[in-house]
Amino acid sequence: MSSIAQNSYISVFADTRITGRAANAPSTLRWRRTYPGRADQARLVRQFVGFLLAGDPLAEEVVFAAAELSANAVRHTRSGRPGGSFTVEIRHWRDGAAIAVTDQGTAGPPRSRDADELSESGRGLRTIQTIARCLHWTGDENGRTVFAIFMQEPPAFVHAPSRPGRKGM
Ligand SMILES: Nc1ncnc2c1ncn2[C@@H]1O[C@H](COP(=O)(O)OP(=O)(O)OP(=O)(O)O)[C@@H](O)[C@H]1O
Numbered sequence: 001m002s003s004i005a006q007n008s009y010i011s012v013f014a015d016t017r018i019t020g021r022a023a024n025a026p027s028t029l030r031w032r033r034t035y036p037g038r039a040d041q042a043r044l045v046r047q048f049v050g051f052l053l054a055g056d057p058l059a060e061e062v063v064f065a066a067a068e069l070s071a072n073a074v075r076h077t078r079s080g081r082p083g084g085s086f087t088v089e090i091r092h093w094r095d096g097a098a099i100a101v102t103d104q105g106t107a108g109p110p111r112s113r114d115a116d117e118l119s120e121s122g123r124g125l126r127t128i129q130t131i132a133r134c135l136h137w138t139g140d141e142n143g144r145t146v147f148a149i150f151m152q153e154p155p156a157f158v159h160a161p162s163r164p165g166r167k168g169m
């Protein structure tokens with residue numbers, strides 16, 4: 001088993017090396033919504049995130065991660081108990097997006113399975129790790145936030161200005 005890295009939610013979002021003009025820039029849009037801790041809510045999370053990111057090339061991947069993290073909150077944490085809830089936050093900027101799901105905690109932390117351990121279940125976090133720029137969590141048994149950051153790839157070909165050559169060459 002390998003744990004996904006534990007990092008500060010705030011410092012990662014504020015890390016300009018990761019997010020560039022991103023997550024804390026004035027141009028970043030943010031939305032947050034709290035859902036009852038029931039399995040049927042993942043469908044509504046998908047709709048919510050899909051609507052907000054409509055037309056963005058990252059939409060499909062972010063929607064997938066949002067639904068997986070929401071399902072995990074309900075299935076693996078106290079959010080899934082009667083009266084429980086979880087909160088989804090989305091940030092969207094010009095060439096990236098971040099999804100964060102805050103739950104009501106449980107004893108053990110999120111654990112991404114190694115590829116050779118994968119079975120019928122246990123694929124959610126591993127899959128997000130393969131499509132997101134990064135996947136982290138913060139918090140403790142009283143409540144955790146699991147979040148993923150997605151960035152568009154830079155163009156494959158970047159025009160480099162030609163270096164000044166010597167006359168006649
Ligand atoms: N929010 C969370 N809080 C605490 N533990 C978590 C949380 N999310 C996941 N986990 C733990 O991490 C493990 C791996 O999660 P992952 O989503 O990869 O697989 P899964 O939910 O067990 O199965 P699948 O997603 O394939 O249906 C879970 O089995 C659970 O033990």
Ligand SMILES: [Mg+2]
Binds near residue numbers: 071072122123124125
């Ligand atoms: Mg899962």
